[in-house]
Amino acid sequence: MTTKLKFIMPLSIILLLISCGDNSSKSNTEPVVKIIPEPESPINAANASRLLNQLTFGATLEDINNLVEINRKAWLEEQFDLTPSLHVPLIEPFSDREDFWRKYRMAAWFERAIYAPDQLRQRMAFVLSEIFVISEFNDVLGNDPKAVANYYDLLVTHAFGNYRDLLEAVTLSPAMGIYLSMLGNEKPDTSRNIRPDENYAREVMQLFTIGLVELENDGSIKLDENGAAISTYDQATIKGFAHVFTGWHYNGTTEDTWFRWWDNQDLYGTMVPVQAFHDTAEKALFSGVLLPANQTAEQDLKAALDALFNHPNVAPFIAKQLIQKFITSNPTPAYVERIANVFIDNGAGERGDLKAVVKALILDEEAINGHISAPDTFGKMREPILKATHLWRAFNLTTDNEIIDMGWPDYYFNQAPLASASVFNFYRPDYSPPSLKMLRV
Numbered sequence: 001m002t003t004k005l006k007f008i009m010p011l012s013i014i015l016l017l018i019s020c021g022d023n024s025s026k027s028n029t030e031p032v033v034k035i036i037p038e039p040e041s042p043i044n045a046a047n048a049s050r051l052l053n054q055l056t057f058g059a060t061l062e063d064i065n066n067l068v069e070i071n072r073k074a075w076l077e078e079q080f081d082l083t084p085s086l087h088v089p090l091i092e093p094f095s096d097r098e099d100f101w102r103k104y105r106m107a108a109w110f111e112r113a114i115y116a117p118d119q120l121r122q123r124m125a126f127v128l129s130e131i132f133v134i135s136e137f138n139d140v141l142g143n144d145p146k147a148v149a150n151y152y153d154l155l156v157t158h159a160f161g162n163y164r165d166l167l168e169a170v171t172l173s174p175a176m177g178i179y180l181s182m183l184g185n186e187k188p189d190t191s192r193n194i195r196p197d198e199n200y201a202r203e204v205m206q207l208f209t210i211g212l213v214e215l216e217n218d219g220s221i222k223l224d225e226n227g228a229a230i231s232t233y234d235q236a237t238i239k240g241f242a243h244v245f246t247g248w249h250y251n252g253t254t255e256d257t258w259f260r261w262w263d264n265q266d267l268y269g270t271m272v273p274v275q276a277f278h279d280t281a282e283k284a285l286f287s288g289v290l291l292p293a294n295q296t297a298e299q300d301l302k303a304a305l306d307a308l309f310n311h312p313n314v315a316p317f318i319a320k321q322l323i324q325k326f327i328t329s330n331p332t333p334a335y336v337e338r339i340a341n342v343f344i345d346n347g348a349g350e351r352g353d354l355k356a357v358v359k360a361l362i363l364d365e366e367a368i369n370g371h372i373s374a375p376d377t378f379g380k381m382r383e384p385i386l387k388a389t390h391l392w393r394a395f396n397l398t399t400d401n402e403i404i405d406m407g408w409p410d411y412y413f414n415q416a417p418l419a420s421a422s423v424f425n426f427y428r429p430d431y432s433p434p435s436l437k438m439l440r441v
Contacts, residue, residue, distance in 0.1 A: 233286050319339035
């Protein structure tokens, strides 16, 4: 790739980039008391740079100046209101080329990461891609970069929506269906030695919703009378969910074409149910949740996802991961609980409002002043690929090519979007590299 870097910033800004009255009305009756909200504390250039490096793909001088001028809350609303910048439209013009492969998807990702105005949404989508993992290292997905980009756009679209809607969209994505083998999952058939696949059933619990052990609302582990962690599910629970996730296939599939998948292979449309292949028996899930017999695939799916979404673990499990991905690897239990409470209720009775959750974790006192109040524990290492985007955004990367030709970022950074070796992503949020001094953002 031929690249030109424009060094447009003074040294002081570059260093910032890498550091991480009575208004009551009176009348003849009782006085009307107006509650005046506490004024928002101003933000200086250093703190603006730190915040932007936490929440975007890198601070720029223009973004720093804008944030200082309008402050945090206005910047957040500005970001929430921006139209989502999608990836598929960028790769569509190249889809008929003989060399259409991953480099066009990677180019689209870097294009959005470096230049898209909706930086907070793009970073949130990247965070979600590390929780709801699929990977192109799959025989089907590896041959269709557009399908992988389409899945990423699903995360972009739902980034500030409701977590329940996101969970269902991910569950019914053909890319996820292929990656965790829910697509084409059949009801039991002893004559053919068929048993429902348990892959998605396991990971939707372990990684996407409730985790392995029961949690307090502050993210700490609940213990039984013997001081041992309490498991959230067992093999019987996995089996129950596996039977829920039967009967779904490519969009357009019918009972007659179920086994002729090549007639219906649609890697972009939402999966559809084929009732003849759905298990209609009674299904036991967790905590006494029992799905009655003779329900449709849609009814079972809705009930199962509702049960997961309303499990008390989801709020602290997801809240802590979002804090760790954006702000600090070592949040205090109080910080986790404050954000979990917003997940439970956004203030208007809605559970799972991701916009409210993101806003709360950004404006929390620990997020704003943690580097001062707890300098020895606050902060997080920059992910390798974010180090690159931070640098390129700071220096206004331009290229001579029609695309950013970085086809194998994992070769340079040991990391690439939607290209991990397993469903567990490149690392877990609590991973600590050995013998490395932490560089905090």
